[in-house]
Amino acid sequence: MSKRKTLIKVKPNKFKNGDIVKVSFMVMHPMETGLRKDKKTGKYIPAEYIKNVKFEYNGKVFTNMNVWETLSVNPVLTTYMKVDGEGTIKVTFTDNEGTVEESSQKIKPKG
Amino acid sequence: MQRRDFLRGLSAAAASAIVVSPSVSFAADEKPQGSNALSYKEALAAVTGGKTPEVSKKVALKVPEIAENGAVVPVTVEVDHPMNEDDYVKSIHIFATKNGNSRCVDAHLSPANGKAMLSTRVKLGETQEVAALVELSNGTFLIASQSVKVTIGGCG
Numbered sequence: 051m052s053k054r055k056t057l058i059k060v061k062p063n064k065f066k067n068g069d070i071v072k073v074s075f076m077v078m079h080p081m082e083t084g085l086r087k088d089k090k091t092g093k094y095i096p097a098e099y100i101k102n103v104k105f106e107y108n109g110k111v112f113t114n115m116n117v118w119e120t121l122s123v124n125p126v127l128t129t130y131m132k133v134d135g136e137g138t139i140k141v142t143f144t145d146n147e148g149t150v151e152e153s154s155q156k157i158k159p160k161g
Numbered sequence: 162m163q164r165r166d167f168l169r170g171l172s173a174a175a176a177s178a179i180v181v182s183p184s185v186s187f188a189a190d191e192k193p194q195g196s197n198a199l200s201y202k203e204a205l206a207a208v209t210g211g212k213t214p215e216v217s218k219k220v221a222l223k224v225p226e227i228a229e230n231g232a233v234v235p236v237t238v239e240v241d242h243p244m245n246e247d248d249y250v251k252s253i254h255i256f257a258t259k260n261g262n263s264r265c266v267d268a269h270l271s272p273a274n275g276k277a278m279l280s281t282r283v284k285l286g287e288t289q290e291v292a293a294l295v296e297l298s299n300g301t302f303l304i305a306s307q308s309v310k311v312t313i314g315g316c317g
Binding site for chain 2: 070072081083084085097107110111112113114115116117118119120121122123125126127128129130131132
């Protein structure tokens with residue numbers, strides 16, 4: 051399967067060392083429950099959803115989420131983080147079939 | 162006479178069709194249970210382990226009162242609690258009480274968050290209550306809930 055489109059957003063744009071910033075993770079994902087029928091064929095569409103999302107900052111896990119199929123299509127998950135020097139935010143997510151994908155974003159505090 | 166007989170036959174056929182049709186439609190409406198289906202009570206008990214959560218104003222749950230589209234309902238949970246090394250918010254759970262699978266997100270936080278907040282978007286199948294359960298590091302549970310009116314269901 052091709053890699054899914056993801057986006058990691060850090061707000062606000064400018065931040066200093068020691069600030070608390072908002073980290074949003076977005077992923078283009080259908081989040082199928084497995085209970086919906088295909089209108090043309092009349093068969094159930096197989097379930098396809100994200101199970102786990104892990105937020106890491108410089109190799110340290112700061113938020114770990116168990117996610118169910120009740121989330122909306124293209125889910126957005128937001129949490130806060132304390133900035134502690136230059137580094138990378140890495141988000142790893144696991145599918146219901148066990149596919150693991152990850153994406154990362156470098157951050158650089160000013161001042 | 163022929164015409165009268167023909168009409169009688171028609172009405173009889175229509176009556177039989179009415180009798181039969183409800184059973185057919187009921188069979189088609191039967192919804193399958195998802196593999197993760199779990200009721201709100203069971204899900205709550207699984208997280209708290211039998212403890213009764215305390216209704217608290219420290220938990221701020223932001224959900225629209227009327228959601229036009231149940232497929233995308235924004236939910237934000239903020240907890241007014243310090244995030245120190247020895248006293249912090251351990252986890253935030255969001256439940257949709259009447260969904261087949263009532264669990265939405267279990268977020269396990271750490272002191273490195275700095276601020277206890279969780280924001281996402283959930284699907285709601287019908288008009289129901291959304292609940293936010295918060296676990297503190299000392300083992301106490303706080304809860305807040307709000308009802309959401311859904312005009313178009315979002316599940317199945």
